[in-house]
Amino acid sequence: MARWEPGSSQRLQQAALDLFDEQGYERTTVAEIAARAGVTERTFFRCFSDKREVLFAGSERLLEEFTLAVANSVATAPAEMAADALSGSSEFFGEERRPWARRRAAVVFGHPALAEREQLKMGALATAVAAALRERGVGEPAATLLAHSTITVFRVAFETWIADDTGRTMTQIQQELFAALRLSLAG
Amino acid sequence: MARWEPGSSQRLQQAALDLFDEQGYERTTVAEIAARAGVTERTFFRCFSDKREVLFAGSERLLEEFTLAVANSVATAPAEMAADALSGSSEFFGEERRPWARRRAAVVFGHPALAEREQLKMGALATAVAAALRERGVGEPAATLLAHSTITVFRVAFETWIADDTGRTMTQIQQELFAALRLSLAG
Numbered sequence: 001m002a003r004w005e006p007g008s009s010q011r012l013q014q015a016a017l018d019l020f021d022e023q024g025y026e027r028t029t030v031a032e033i034a035a036r037a038g039v040t041e042r043t044f045f046r047c048f049s050d051k052r053e054v055l056f057a058g059s060e061r062l063l064e065e066f067t068l069a070v071a072n073s074v075a076t077a078p079a080e081m082a083a084d085a086l087s088g089s090s091e092f093f094g095e096e097r098r099p100w101a102r103r104r105a106a107v108v109f110g111h112p113a114l115a116e117r118e119q120l121k122m123g124a125l126a127t128a129v130a131a132a133l134r135e136r137g138v139g140e141p142a143a144t145l146l147a148h149s150t151i152t153v154f155r156v157a158f159e160t161w162i163a164d165d166t167g168r169t170m171t172q173i174q175q176e177l178f179a180a181l182r183l184s185l186a187g
Numbered sequence: 188m189a190r191w192e193p194g195s196s197q198r199l200q201q202a203a204l205d206l207f208d209e210q211g212y213e214r215t216t217v218a219e220i221a222a223r224a225g226v227t228e229r230t231f232f233r234c235f236s237d238k239r240e241v242l243f244a245g246s247e248r249l250l251e252e253f254t255l256a257v258a259n260s261v262a263t264a265p266a267e268m269a270a271d272a273l274s275g276s277s278e279f280f281g282e283e284r285r286p287w288a289r290r291r292a293a294v295v296f297g298h299p300a301l302a303e304r305e306q307l308k309m310g311a312l313a314t315a316v317a318a319a320l321r322e323r324g325v326g327e328p329a330a331t332l333l334a335h336s337t338i339t340v341f342r343v344a345f346e347t348w349i350a351d352d353t354g355r356t357m358t359q360i361q362q363e364l365f366a367a368l369r370l371s372l373a374g
Contacts, residue, residue: 079372119310120303141343141364142371148342149372152335156328177328184329185266185336185369 009047009057011037016054017100020107025051025114055104055114058092059121063128065089066150070132078138079182082150085129086174089154093161093170102162126151153177196234196244198224203241204287207294212238212301242291242301245279246308250315252276253337257319265325266369269337272316273361276341280348280357289349313338340364 015036019028030051034044048054069088073081093101108114130147138146157174164173202223206215217238221231235241256275260268280288295301317334325333344361351360 116303116307119307123306141347141367144343145339145364145368146371148339149336149368152332152339155335156331160328177332180328181332181336182372184333185372 008037008039008043012039012044012047013054013057013100016051017103017107021103025107025111052114052117055108056117056121059124062089062092063125065092066125067128067132070129070136073136078133078136078142078146081133081136081138082129082146083175083178085132085150086153086157086178087171090169090171090174093158095169098162101158105159105162122151122155125154149181153181195224195226195230199226199231199234200241200244200287203238204290204294208290212294212298239301239304242295243304243308246312249276249279250312252279253312254315254319257316257323260323265320265323265329265333268320268323268325269316269333270362270365272319272337273340273344273365274358277356277358277361280345282356285349288345292346292349309338309342312341336368340368 012033016028016033019032019036028051030044031041033051033054034041037044048057065088066085069085070081072088073084075081075084108118126144126147128147129150130144133143133147134140153174157170157177160173160177161168161170168176199220203215203220206219206223215238217231218228220238220241221228224231235244252275253272256272257268259275260271262268262271295305313331313334316337317331320330320334321327340361344357344364347360347364348355348357355363
């Protein structure tokens, strides 16, 4: 399955990041991004609703990976379903994606409005994971508490992954952090 | 210590909530809030920077309660420091505050921009608790993971508390939820 196919969207995302690096996020226009990617503005708007969405277009798919992993989990213990949600999301963060994720994060966390959007996106992820856990029969408050814990692990893992230079995969980092969370709460 | 003294701020907060209920948040002006509270606009602006801050003025103090509770905790286990942070914040949510908190929440969660601000406030709380835990010698990633878990428990507890009609205190609800989180992650 081609997760990162070299189509217009990817070329636009690369072009956008290059331009954000060179001249800043604020000063870059959709017209410039399209021109750099060698596509028309019309093609840009078929892929993304606006400049900001170039940075956030992956979030729908990420949400699906999380919730599908819970739905398809063979685990019976809720905490193991949460662990499977993390494993499912790990596939989204293949090694080939790391340089892009790193550059994207630099732009997002360098702009308060984008960082706020990122935080809201994480809230939506937690809500979706909680719903997926309830679908699997996990009651409240466990579903909501576990879902938020899952997203906490995911966020910290993501920050670790983009900063990491030891070659650990996102899967490994998430597993380590989930274990660390369980240990710190058990202590 | 008078935490909820009947001064201008409190009268302004009551007046604001009454007006938000009667005519909606958007349609209410600072001038109307001041008039209803029987104070001048100048007094309003000595208490709050704008209309929105009437709803969010407590967040600074809440952040202090959390971080002070961690700093003053006699616990040595990080999870117990987190539990103490929750106990510390509970004092902020005395029974006399529940009706106000309930009405405030109805306004905040009824307006996406206010709900977003609430979510960002929670992110800032987690960051502050993580810093307080590190000050107490808790290493990373435990400090960040525990801090976010603490705020998760706090958020769910708060929603439960304002909806609750069984007479449970915020302290009891937070303790129950913290125990539920620990149990669900142990399972």
